[in-house]
Amino acid sequence: MIDLYSWPAPNGHKAHIMVEELGIAYRIIPIDITSGAQHEASYRAINPNGKIPAIVDHGIS
Numbered sequence: 775m776i777d778l779y780s781w782p783a784p785n786g787h788k789a790h791i792m793v794e795e796l797g798i799a800y801r802i803i804p805i806d807i808t809s810g811a812q813h814e815a816s817y818r819a820i821n822p823n824g825k826i827p828a829i830v831d832h833g834i835s
């Protein structure tokens with residue numbers, strides 16, 4: 775399962791298209807970049823550059 779941290783923004787759309795075209799299992803975790811969620815410590819732990827998108831691949835289970 776892929777966790778896709780994203781938001782409807784140009785670079786987010788690229789990742790949304792990729793996972794849809796690959797047909798892989800994923801879930802979207804919204805990171806509201808309009809309210810500054812990309813700068814929260816919990817998200818910085820996932821992507822230190824504070825931008826979306828980011829992917830966490832939990833592998834096959």
Ligand SMILES: N[C@@H](CCC(=O)N[C@@H](CS)C(=O)NCC(=O)O)C(=O)O
Nearest residue numbers: 783784785786807812824825826827
């Ligand atoms: N692909 C580059 C750029 C990603 C990017 O610029 N994302 C924008 C949204 S399209 C963003 O997160 N902006 C919020 C910000 O810069 O605070 C990266 O992952 O470093």
